[in-house]
Amino acid sequence: MSNLIKSQGPLLALTGLVVIFSVFSESFASMANFAAVLEAAAIPAIVAIGLTYVLMQASIDLSVEGVASLANIILSITVANSVTTTDIGLWAIPLVLCAGLLVGATSAAVSIYVRMPSLIVTLGMWLTTVGMAALLFPDRLPQLLETRITQLAIDKQFGLSWIVYLTLALILVALWVEKYTRFGRMSRAIGENEPVLIMSGIKVNRHKIAAFALAGGCYALAGILLGARIGVGNTQSGVGLLFPAIAACVLGGTLLSGGQGGIRQSMIGVLILVSLRNGLIQIGVDPLLQSALEGAVIIIAVAGSTWHLRRKVRVIK
Amino acid sequence: AQDDTSKKLYLGVGNTSADYWTQMIWGATQVMESVGGTVAVIGNDFDPQKSLQNIGAITAPGCEGCIFTWFPDSPAFTKTFVEKIGDAGGFITTLWNRAEEIHPWDTAPDAWIANISFDGVDAGYQNGMELCKAMNGEGAIVVLQGVLDNAPAKQRTMGLEKAIAECPGMTILDKQVGSWQQAPAQDIMRTWLTKYGDKIKGVVGQNDAMALGALAALREAGLAGKVFVTGTDGSSDVVKQIESGEILSTMSGLNEYQGAVAAALAYGVRVGDIKVADLTEAQRDFFMQQILITKANATEFLARKPDPAEYSYEAIKADIWAKSAGQIPAGVN
């Protein structure tokens, strides 16, 4: 039992939240609401998957919102839409994903070869991609007329949209990558002790570029799915994705200092955050106080779920 | 600084990629182009700090006689902006936001020509009454609010409360902050549906993006068209949904006209066609007309095409306040 507490702190925190909300609100623990939580968690989860590898390597990527918005705009002007005449059909999806990969790889390459911290490089990339989205934006909001994309959000199987299933599939793949591929294993190692890997002749830079590129791909996918969900191309569509995603990773135990955590932990973090938002609405907290409660719960959840890890000789940055 | 400063309008906007902004910019551009001038559009991403930096950058090298039309993203900053432009010897018309306590005639009065807004209380009220009518005066509604400390969000809430006072059978079940955005609004709506189920008869989206978010969640639940949704902004997406019956109503301002009037006032004062001293308070702080769009007029609204000729400087100057909805009353900002 005490072992369970030790290894599963964040999971227990999530369980605790669910129990509390279920007690205080009748509707929280309903099937329909769980579906609502999953729907709300899907896109943040995809972003968090991308971020997790980057964070595990002890880098950080702030370009999330820009890349997702840019992806959303590229998608909406290249598929059938109400404004432009281009229509490359579903080819738009690989196109957009490639754009995301490219942005990510560029960030990593600049950070590595110009030797600049990833925080600032990706911050610059954030501004740049936001600007590029604005540049590509046509005069009016393009509505997505490609139903094969918009159906992803609308079509429901067992009460859940394809977006949720797609996310679940992606989580499985990401878990597999984390456990079974050299890239996955090396990502954590890079975060823990990069100099040793370099001395062992491991091509660390490749793994870093791969992590950022994958992350970029994930944000682009998030941009596509946002497009499916909101049905229009909007330069602001990615706004608000970044901080919750980082917070979710950290909540789950994927720390910014690298070498720790993983996909499973980050996903638990996403669920904690989304359940919290949902639960606060369910129990009817004053909207003015919501952010204060959210803040307090984040601190308490992390403090509680890592209490057993407290050591005098522990670095906490 | 060699060019004629009267010919270049600095137009500070939220961003350049939404219907409202493109229409407003279009109106201002027509006016300036008709006098052989240009518009420099400055995007501030709804960030007052960025606005401050941008105004600082423009006025820093010297800006005697420059003209501005600016959207102060937060009313807290309006005073700083107009005073700054006053100090630099420029002229400014503001859009939407000013603090309750300050007016063009009492704060940097020579520089701050006018403040032009849309009546958020009226928008909230008319949408509310439309909802009341659709629900036959009975039923519970939920409200998706904008960013809480934005003036329009508060005005629209006040208007809705006014409508509820007149329509006591309508009650507010819940209010949440959707931050003007579609995706968060959709998540909130979904949560509401699980919490309140079919108790919800109507949804007030304080802008169109949030109305669309709510609609998306309703569609998932198979309730689109059954639960009434209102928006505000008059964006073409929403108007199309009104046509198809999935959204009840939205309020559209005369967006092009607002841009044109703001530009014309700034330019007119600058070149001396208009004397600030001659203007009344009602001419310096006023609402622009707006129209409620419902199924009845949606098609017509979509078909309308503004005629550039009507937006030339001369045409606007001929009767600048033709489409004013009157002075902004105290206590609404």
Place this chain on the structure above:
Amino acid sequence: MTTAFSLEGITKRFGEVTALDNVSLTLNEGEVLGLIGQNGSGKSTIMKVMAGLHRPDTGIIRVGGKVVQLRSPLEAAQAGIGLVHQEQSLITSLTVAENLFLDKPATSTRLGVYRWAKLRDRAKHQLEKVELDIDPFTSVSELSFGQRQMVELAKVLSLEELVHGHLVILFDEPTAVLNPPEIQSLFSQIRRIKHRSSVVFVSHRMDEILDISDRVYVMSDGRNVADRDKENVNVDELYELMVGKQRVNREDRKPRNAQIGAEPALTLKNVTVPGEIEGISLTLAPGEILGLIGVQGSGAETILRTVFGLSDRWSGEIDYFGMPLNVDSPPQAVDKGIGYLPAERKTEGMIRNTTVSENVAITYGWQHGHGAGLISRARERGLIHNWVTKLGIKTPSIGQRIDTLSGGNQQKVVLSKWLFGKTLKVLMLDHPTRGLDPGARSDLFGVIRELADQGLAILLVGDTLDEVLTLSDAIIVMKDGRVSARIEGVQATPPSEEELVKAMV
């Protein structure tokens, strides 16, 4: 005898420091070459050049007679050269198996995907070589220090399967963290692989060098000063070759006449740290050097850490000059006049990325300042220079980054910070000579005795029995977290090593 590997005229500079100055070295097939020298004499640098980690500024490298360029550790590995680092270099969050084949991806992955079953078999095989009976999929973080060193060895030995030709295996102070049985196991491994490899072995312990090496290569100041066959040297000569004639008088070896205070400085009563030590009681008086010995995990180090306020949970009673010592963290301990030199120099001892002087002044610099928390760098500088000279710290300047110093010199810098203040009453030393060369060690012994003579109470966990026997006035032998013997009057009537070992195991 054929030459397996040679360096010819290698020079390597780091900025103003010349780490290697025209060094030549040949290594014959099947030979173990002992490499010795003072701290900072260039031993690690030479090994790193051989392992492809540093590119020499001038000079050539030959493997099996052919001139080669070793541009990376990978290229060195392909040429059959492997290095066991001075500082451990395992990734603790990965499994043992992954660490073993970290630098040989082809062994364990195909198209970037792990083949766990294959990896396990191969890892098992490597671990058997070093007689380490653990599951290959254990995470390294769960291993003891000694076990990790064995994994490092296994990692290098996997070259046996990977390379067909002759191997060159380099060991940089592998025994510093091993206990005697582990050292014996290491030596038998070295003897086993001699048939197809040459070995370079660095150690500061002369007896080990003479035990395992066929030939001894002595370095001083980046130069080779002697190259002798084992048959033709003895410990004293090697010692003299390393440190120079003038310093050979080994004053520190003479028994000390300690002035031990009557009232204890430190009294432990029944101190227990769950899972580490149990019911420890001991006393330590001013002027006394109390040595703690025991095999690894016997709990000696835990005692020091508990007194210093580093144990997370403990019970019992600690008195300090007759008053209860209420210390819950190092700052409180330091306030009371207690100092602690940790064994883990890299993570706990030195403040990396800062200079020598900042490291020395961190704890007590303010005591030499202007008061009110303002420091005086000018005054500090003079005092730091004193210690640098006194301890013979080899550094171009006190403004040098500590990371660029050799391991032994780093250790001396870390020790100096405790000697820098005016209020120290108890000093606890955890493996203070780890990585020090014999000369430096004897310097340090001198300093420790001098401190004790000045009335400091010293608690020492030693690297070797010999060290503890030389320094201590009394010895406490630890076994499984308990005190198994206390021996007084060590200086007057030294106990035999056998006696001690018996109490330890």
Place this chain on the structure above:
Amino acid sequence: MTKDTILMFLRRNGALVVLAIILTAVSTAAPGILRWRAINSLLQDNAPLLIMIVGATLPILLGCLDLSIAAMASLAAVMAAMLSPALGSASAYVVVAGAAMIGGLQGWMIGRLQVPSFVISLGALGIFKGIGMYLTAADMVGIAPGISVYETLGSRSFGISNAFILVLIVAWLFTLMLKLSNLGRNIYAFGANEIAVYISGVRRDMVRAFAFAASSGCAALGGVMMISQTMFASATVANSLLLPALVGVVVGGTAISGGVGGVLSSLIGGLIAILIRVGVTISGLPPESQDVAFGITILIAVALTTDRAKIGLVK
């Protein structure tokens, strides 16, 4: 001067050189910018941002991040405005002191709860924002007129904005503290290796508490400066300043990993970022390209100001 010494000079003073280059570029495009009045008004406008940059440097020197500064500045502005009728000038002092205490508590909690600074300050961000919203009911609060502190902060002495003078004084005090005091030494060492510093007997909880108190206090001062200009506060007035503040620190050459950098270089970094914004705005680029131009120029500036010799591993 040999080539080496020039290179050395450039490496050490990268930030200053970049500042000079950008100033030259901007003033060539718009000569008017060099007039004292123009510079002064830029400094006045940006004093709140600059003071936040100064404060934010300290946690970053430790290798920590304080994400709550912008929310704290907003909350401070709101509190100062609400207290101004009752307390007059004292409202400003009370708010800054209170903020420093709250910041200190934050820093102390990081160590006590052993929760990373990122999480604590993210939580604090939410809490401050919520409290601000709740206190104001999401409305604006005007400041009482004629209060001397705010009037002083909003005006000039010797032709220089008082707010900016205050920024300089604070930056100078912090610089002296970092250079001359034991605390300053501990801060740098902490950033380099927290555990070794702890085992050397440094009170790490106090060091961290101080750094966060400084960043919170400076943020509150920024909020106070801001309302001395705007005269109105709302619960979100300063919220968008978080990223610009962090950008300023990084452009100045302070490493996020801790241990390297300083308050003055952050101040220079902040000025660089501000000038780049000015340059981009007056460049006449269409608004859509301005963000791209700003992002890329900032990247180039950081590339030039980072002293890579001092940072071991770039993450």
